Amino acid sequence: MRSKRLLAMAAVAAMLILYAGSAGAVIPGDVDGNGRIELKDAILAMWAASGLSSAGVEVGADVNRDGVIGLAETLYDLKVLAGLAVSGTRPTGDFTNSLGMTFNLIPAGTFMMGSPEDELGAWSGEWPQHPVTLTNDFYIMTTEVTQGQWEAVMRSNPSYFTACGGECPVETVSWEDVQDFITKLNATDGRTYRLPTEAEWEYAARAGTQTAFYNGGITNTGYTPVDPNLDAIGWYYGNSEVTYTPNSSGKGTHPVGQKQPNAWGLYDMSGNVWEWCQDWYGTYPTDSVTNPTGPATASYRVLRGGSWLNSAQSCRSADRYDYDPAYRNYGNGFRLALSPSR
DSSP states (O other), X not given: OHHHHHHHHHHHHHHHHHHOOSTTOXXXXXXXXXXXXXXXXXXXXXXXXXXXXOTTOOTTOOTTOSSOOSHHHHHHHHHHHHHHHHHSOOOOSOEEOTTOOEEEEEOOEEEEESOOTTSTTOOGGGOSOEEEEEOXXXXXXXXXXXXXXXXXXXXXXXXXXXXXXXXXXXXXXXXHHHHHHHHHHHHHHSSOOBOOOHHHHHHHHHTTOOSSXXXXXXXXXXXXXXXXXXHHHOOOTTTSOOOOSTTOTTSSOOOTTOSOOOTTSOOOSSSSSEXXXXXXXXXXXXXXXXXXXXXXXOSOEEEESOOTTSOGGGGSTTOEEEEOTTOOOTTEEOOOEEOOOO
């Protein structure tokens, strides 16, 4: 039944491309009216033929981030429409839960994980750079979990920088503490939240880029100079007024979401606090992998992103760190992920 529906939609889409067009289109089949007939017009026609709303959907979105609306995007929308033909609804993409945690939907895709060996600040733990394919969409928080959100679930605040306020990232939490938080949240919210895998984290942080930061390259590795690219997107040693004085207002961590987000609407993927990932820490494979989850067991869990007390090189998209899962530090926090229910 589903295949018949898809064939019918494809047939109607083809007719729309050949003989129709949107209101005011000069060229028959130019559905978006940009003067060209291309695969994006086929995608728009498929949505129209389906009878399902595409409101709020980035129709023809550049799924594989290659700068072209092509076959990959057409196949992706066909997959979405196949699910919609059964359910009659479409995930809204972004959602906010009762605690004010906002999540963005990250599309499946392939990227190069790790750093090139000539990247400034790169080290052997980020090598070899290798292709990773994520076959499933996933949601990830647009910011790090805040002190206020932690306190709403756990009824306590373990953070060192409490004077920073409820909108600042929670820190001084171990990987094991985070698992307790997730268990309690899942019991009350009805969703199945989790930590992102290390591969999901880097894929989301890069948002289609391959530079040291998602807005460009790195210019220095020292603790004194301000890196202009990192300065625009994250809090780190160069701009966070580093101090070890407890609860000093304006020192250390900062409220989430103040810097520039990446192309997928995610904030603080570089700096503010290190973010725990689900994986055990291990060496990278030499070949391409699909949906990696790290070694089956090891001694330390992965953290990503760098923090307010690190130099620019530790805040690169490829940098990785590891800690004992029971270890607490005022530079360590997290953000949540979850898989779409479909």
